[in-house]
Structure formats: C-alpha cells, structure tokens
Amino acid sequence: MSDLSPRQHQEDNSPSLVLGIEGSANKVGVGIVSCKGAVRANPRRTYVTPPGTGFLPRETAQHHRAVILELVSEALAEASLDSHACDDKGKRRVAAVAYTKGPGMGGPLVACAVVARTLSLLWRVPLVDVNHCVAHIEMGRLITKARDPAVLYVSGGNTQVIAYNNGRYQIFGETIDIAIGNALDRVARALHLPNDPAPGLHVENCARSGKRLLDLPYAVKGMDVSFSGLLTKAESLSTRAKRTYDRNAPLPPPEACLASDASASDDDEYTDADVCLTLQETCFAMLVETAERAMSHTGADSLLLVGGVGCNKRLQAMAEAMCAERGAFCHATDERFCIDNGAMVAWAGWNQYNAWRVGASDTSDEAAMKAFPVSNGFCTQRFRTDDVYAGAWRNLEEEGDEPTAKKAKS
Structure with a gap:
C-alpha cells in the first residue's frame, strides 16, 4: 500500500483529520485520526456503577453529557488543535466530524449526537454517521493490518x-x-x-x-x-x-x-x-x-477479534489455538482499541468521507456539507452491521488508494 494518494487530497495542507465521538453504552470517547490512520488522540471515560448493579440509559446519558465537552477539549489539545479545530498557524485541520449513529442505548447515543451536530455546525464541516459495529471492524483491520479476515x-x-x-x-x-x-x-x-x-x-x-x-x-x-x-x-x-x-x-x-x-x-x-x-x-x-x-x-485465512470481550486473554488463546490448527492467523488489539473508543468512529468516518471524495466531481466544502448534512444527524438503536455498504471504501483498497495504517499513538 502506498502513502497518501493524490485522489484523496488535492493539496497536502488540506484538512486531513476526522474527529469521532463514541457513546453507545457506558463508555464515551472522543478520537482524532488522520487520513493515514495515525491516532492523534483517543481519550475515554467510563460510567462505573457499584458492584452488583448495572447501568441504565438515563444515568449513562447524564454521565456522558457531564464529561463529553471535557473529552473534546482534551482530544483537541492532545492533537495540538484549538477550539476551532485549527493548528498553531490558524489552518483548519479537521475535515469532518463522525459520530455513532447506532446500534446502542438511546439516551447515550443522543447525548453524543447532539455534541457532534454542534461541532459540525460550529466548524462548518460534514457530519458523518457511523455504524458502531463497522467501526469496530475497521479499527481492528487498521491496527492489526488484517486485510480480509x-x-x-x-x-x-x-x-x-x-x-x-x-x-x-x-x-x-x-x-x-x-x-x-x-x-x-x-x-x-x-x-x-x-x-x-x-x-x-x-x-x-x-x-x-x-x-x-x-x-x-x-x-x-x-x-x-x-x-x-x-x-x-x-x-x-x-x-x-x-x-x-x-x-x-x-x-x-x-x-x-x-x-x-x-x-x-x-x-x-x-x-x-x-x-x-x-x-x-x-x-x-x-x-x-x-x-x-x-x-x-x-x-478466510485469518480471524479478527473485535469488541470489548475481544480483550479477554482466554478468548484470544482459544481463538489462537483454533487458528493454529487451521494454519491461519488470529488478530486482536489491546484495550485501547478493542473497547469502545472515539478513534474507531473517526476512522470509520474517514473511510466513508474519503470514499465520497474519491467519487465526487465536486469536493468543495459546500458540496461536502450537502453530502453529509447536519439534518441527517439522528440516531437509531437498531442498525445492523450488514446495513452498511462497505464496498464504498473496501473497493478503494483493492485499487490501492487507501493508505496502510501507520502505528497507533501509544
């Protein structure tokens, strides 16, 4: 795979980052990822309840609302951006805002979508809705470099x-x-x-x-x-x-x-x-x-474990043993990327946004806002993995236009 393709960016100094917001369950995160797959920031908070109890949508949404602006500020600072998503030279670096559309818990999803819509309007950038499950898969493929597991x-x-x-x-x-x-x-x-x-x-x-x-x-x-x-x-x-x-x-x-x-x-x-x-x-x-x-x-000659339970070492060991018997590979990520996080939403959002850029005749800011309008920024608790047409960006990989993941930020 090659580095950044001319078809992906008309200019080297054009906006090349996506900010992603994830909050479908008890974890809320804000990630910033570059078009090359480098994770610039990925702070996260977890709503924790006492032993013997679970978490309810209303209280979880309250938690997310209480911490999400702090997370946005933390992510921007970690990526060396100001509150307008600009670098130290005043150049806007964020090309789009992505958020989890679903599936997930209704209250927490809405709490995060509101912030995503606000940032999209504030920065005048496209708002990309992302399937939570697809985001897990694409992040796993990015980090492990598993091509077709x-x-x-x-x-x-x-x-x-x-x-x-x-x-x-x-x-x-x-x-x-x-x-x-x-x-x-x-x-x-x-x-x-x-x-x-x-x-x-x-x-x-x-x-x-x-x-x-x-x-x-x-x-x-x-x-x-x-x-x-x-x-x-x-x-x-x-x-x-x-x-x-x-x-x-x-x-x-x-x-x-x-x-x-x-x-x-x-x-x-x-x-x-x-x-x-x-x-x-x-x-x-x-x-x-x-x-x-x-x-x-x-x-398939490889297996990719994604989702929070994919961090379990015993599950990884059992999957690795099965794959070894088949002469296959088993891929897994650590808790930074296996557990719900904003970076996975940002990367999935970039894939969708870039697929549009490659195929569009007009890639101006106005055209991008029309293709990914804020008015479409709603949530749904039922959003199947196979509802998403992933061929839009997977086909680009086959053509050699999608960059290989650089190493994630530690």
Missing part, C-alpha cells in the same frame, strides 16, 4: 460472526438472545464482582483461580449461539458459590486454571472462581466453534 465481534451488546462479502459485512452467525458481554456482566453482578474498570475483566481475573468445571448448557444452533439458558444456570450457581475473589491479590498464572483437571456437580462445594472459569470455557468454546465454521465456509 473473518471477524468475531463480541461485546456487551453484540455477538456476531462476520465476513466481508459482496460489498457488505455479512453476518454468518450471531446470538439469538443476549450478547456474550451481557452474560459475563450479569454473572459478575450476581457474584458482586467490581464494575471498575469493567466487570468482564474481573470475571477473567477471577477465572484464573478456578479449579473445577461445573455443568452449564452448551447452546450452538447452526451458526448461532444462545446464552440465556446458560446465564440462568450460572446465576443460580452464583448464589451458592463460595466467595474467594480479591481484586488486590496477585493473579495466578493462566496455566494454573484447571490444575486439578476435575469436574464438580452442583451439589459439591465450589467457588466464584469455578463459576467464572466454567462460564468462560463454555461461552468461548461456543464462539470459537462458530468462528471456525465461518472461516471454513468463507476460506
């Missing part, structure tokens, strides 16, 4: 097995009830594990002390998975589990799990660590099975 998208609100096909990210399989992250969070809630920084992280850490596998339903239905029955049983087991988890205690090595190689019945004594271990082993085996089936069907 099968995708396992696992988060608090989504669980999908995806592959690019005929211009869209086709969903080959998904959850038929609740998402994997939701299942992990609710078991953490039943065990009163901390929510700071994330309940799923404490499930992962707690599981590393587990020694025994309990009995949980394994529900794979074709290419789809089901977690509702498994969750009901896990919550029931949680009520009788001996509480042993100490977030401040040193973690055992990952290989310590299942050291006794023993299984336990529901009548035996077991710990919260055993519940977390069983939960992860069962859920992740289901996900890896469906991902492998999708790879076999599509002929």
Whole structure:
C-alpha cells in the first residue's frame, strides 16, 4: 500500500483529520485520526456503577453529557488543535466530524449526537454517521493490518460472526438472545464482582483461580449461539458459590486454571472462581466453534477479534489455538482499541468521507456539507452491521488508494 494518494487530497495542507465521538453504552470517547490512520488522540471515560448493579440509559446519558465537552477539549489539545479545530498557524485541520449513529442505548447515543451536530455546525464541516459495529471492524483491520479476515465481534451488546462479502459485512452467525458481554456482566453482578474498570475483566481475573468445571448448557444452533439458558444456570450457581475473589491479590498464572483437571456437580462445594472459569470455557468454546465454521465456509485465512470481550486473554488463546490448527492467523488489539473508543468512529468516518471524495466531481466544502448534512444527524438503536455498504471504501483498497495504517499513538 502506498502513502497518501493524490485522489484523496488535492493539496497536502488540506484538512486531513476526522474527529469521532463514541457513546453507545457506558463508555464515551472522543478520537482524532488522520487520513493515514495515525491516532492523534483517543481519550475515554467510563460510567462505573457499584458492584452488583448495572447501568441504565438515563444515568449513562447524564454521565456522558457531564464529561463529553471535557473529552473534546482534551482530544483537541492532545492533537495540538484549538477550539476551532485549527493548528498553531490558524489552518483548519479537521475535515469532518463522525459520530455513532447506532446500534446502542438511546439516551447515550443522543447525548453524543447532539455534541457532534454542534461541532459540525460550529466548524462548518460534514457530519458523518457511523455504524458502531463497522467501526469496530475497521479499527481492528487498521491496527492489526488484517486485510480480509473473518471477524468475531463480541461485546456487551453484540455477538456476531462476520465476513466481508459482496460489498457488505455479512453476518454468518450471531446470538439469538443476549450478547456474550451481557452474560459475563450479569454473572459478575450476581457474584458482586467490581464494575471498575469493567466487570468482564474481573470475571477473567477471577477465572484464573478456578479449579473445577461445573455443568452449564452448551447452546450452538447452526451458526448461532444462545446464552440465556446458560446465564440462568450460572446465576443460580452464583448464589451458592463460595466467595474467594480479591481484586488486590496477585493473579495466578493462566496455566494454573484447571490444575486439578476435575469436574464438580452442583451439589459439591465450589467457588466464584469455578463459576467464572466454567462460564468462560463454555461461552468461548461456543464462539470459537462458530468462528471456525465461518472461516471454513468463507476460506478466510485469518480471524479478527473485535469488541470489548475481544480483550479477554482466554478468548484470544482459544481463538489462537483454533487458528493454529487451521494454519491461519488470529488478530486482536489491546484495550485501547478493542473497547469502545472515539478513534474507531473517526476512522470509520474517514473511510466513508474519503470514499465520497474519491467519487465526487465536486469536493468543495459546500458540496461536502450537502453530502453529509447536519439534518441527517439522528440516531437509531437498531442498525445492523450488514446495513452498511462497505464496498464504498473496501473497493478503494483493492485499487490501492487507501493508505496502510501507520502505528497507533501509544
């Protein structure tokens, strides 16, 4: 892949940054990304509730409204821009503002969209609406440089097995009830594990002390998975589990799990660590099975893990083992980019904006504002991954017009 193409920018000093705002769930972030894929800023805040509780849309939206302007200022300062999105020479550097249109929680989505619309009007730049799921995929591809992987998208609100096909990210399989992250969070809630920084992280850490596998339903239905029955049983087991988890205690090595190689019945004594271990082993085996089936069907030679649950080291290890057996590669990012963040929205927004620029006969500021008007800046809680025509920018990659990702800012 080459560096910046003349078709992407008519002048080297033209605006080349996109500011993205993400706030579809309990995390709100503002990212600034360049046309070459360099992450200039990516601050984020998380709405954290007490152990044993979840987060509701109204309170989450209040949190986002309280911190988002601070995040915008922080991102602009980190990218060496002023409040007008200009550099130290007074030149406007932001070409567009992108925001998450959906899917997600209604209140938080609207809170962020209002700020995005305001910045678009203030700076007189296009407003690009972005699909949350597509943003995760494109950020994962950017950071890992995976060109055409099968995708396992696992988060608090989504669980999908995806592959690019005929211009869209086709969903080959998904959850038929609740998402994997939701299942992990609710078991953490039943065990009163901390929510700071994330309940799923404490499930992962707690599981590393587990020694025994309990009995949980394994529900794979074709290419789809089901977690509702498994969750009901896990919550029931949680009520009788001996509480042993100490977030401040040193973690055992990952290989310590299942050291006794023993299984336990529901009548035996077991710990919260055993519940977390069983939960992860069962859920992740289901996900890896469906991902492998999708790879076999599509002929993909790599798997990309995206979404917050994609940070889980045990899931990564299981996916890597499966890929190794197939002679394939497994790609994952760290928590900076796997968890919801503004940079992924900015990059997805750039892809859409640049695809328009390449194909448009008139790329003036006025034409850009008409192509991406503020009046279209609404949100929707239901926005399928395959609703988006990704061929608009994926086709440019095949033509060699899209720059390879530079390394992300540490």
